[in-house]
Amino acid sequence: MNYLRRLSYFTVHRNARSVVLAAILMVAQLMPASMDEAQAIPSGTFGIEIGSALLCLDQLNSKYFYDYLFLAFGMPYKTDGGAYWFSASRNRQAGTDLWGIQLSDVLVNDSSSPAEFIGAVFNGTPQQLADAIERNTGFHFTSENPNDPYALRQTRTGSVIAFAGTRAKIYCAKSKYLVPSQS
Numbered sequence: 001m002n003y004l005r006r007l008s009y010f011t012v013h014r015n016a017r018s019v020v021l022a023a024i025l026m027v028a029q030l031m032p033a034s035m036d037e038a039q040a041i042p043s044g045t046f047g048i049e050i051g052s053a054l055l056c057l058d059q060l061n062s063k064y065f066y067d068y069l070f071l072a073f074g075m076p077y078k079t080d081g082g083a084y085w086f087s088a089s090r091n092r093q094a095g096t097d098l099w100g101i102q103l104s105d106v107l108v109n110d111s112s113s114p115a116e117f118i119g120a121v122f123n124g125t126p127q128q129l130a131d132a133i134e135r136n137t138g139f140h141f142t143s144e145n146p147n148d149p150y151a152l153r154q155t156r157t158g159s160v161i162a163f164a165g166t167r168a169k170i171y172c173a174k175s176k177y178l179v180p181s182q183s
Contacts, residue, residue, distance in 0.1 A: 046072060050106065051098050053118045055139055056157035056172040060116040065108040073106070082113035098122075099132040104167065119171030126153055126161045129168040 049068060052058040069076075069086040076084035088096040088103045096103045098120070105121040122129050130141040130153050141153035141161055153161040161170045 046096070047098055050118070050120070051137075054098070054120055054159060054170050054172055055133070055137065055155065056159045056174075060118060060172065060174050062109045062111075062116055062118075065118050069106055069108060079110055083107040083109055083117070083119070099129070099136045101129055101132050101168075107171075114177070115173045115175055117171055117173035119169055121164050122168045122170070124168055125149075125166075126163055126168040129170060130161055133170075 049058075050065075053060060053065065066084060069084075073086040073088060077087045078085045084107060086106045086108075088105060102123040103120055104123050107117075107119045107121075109115060109117045124132070127149070133139050133141065139155050139157075139159070141155055141159075143151045143153050145151040150163050157172075158174075159170060159172050161168055163169070
């Protein structure tokens, strides 16, 4: 009798384990093989969320933007200069653009940076980017030195366009330490 009780105990638990294992295998088949496969094109709000932040029209929260960019592009491909760099072209997002200019990379500050910032690198010159933004949003960028093609361009909201090699980089940065008091 004791033998039969033990046998039925092991049979029930073995069957339960088999059911659990089968469920795990079914879920695993539905999941992508890697995180890169899980990434889809950036959501329909990409231009609003990222575009507004780049133009300094939104609050900057590195955790929020890191999570947003992770969902859009997958893991950052590098951490450099106090920022996580997300590639729009490496993760099958070659068609990603803002304001009609192709986007190459998007970056957001990491914890080592003294500022909260978000930036993007575009496949175009700073003048092309400034013209595209003005055409699409009405925001005008003023050059620090109109005679210098490498001069920084800035809006009244604080957004800056600079040369990044042969491409344009736009960013919005705000100090982590200049926050209103809560008294």
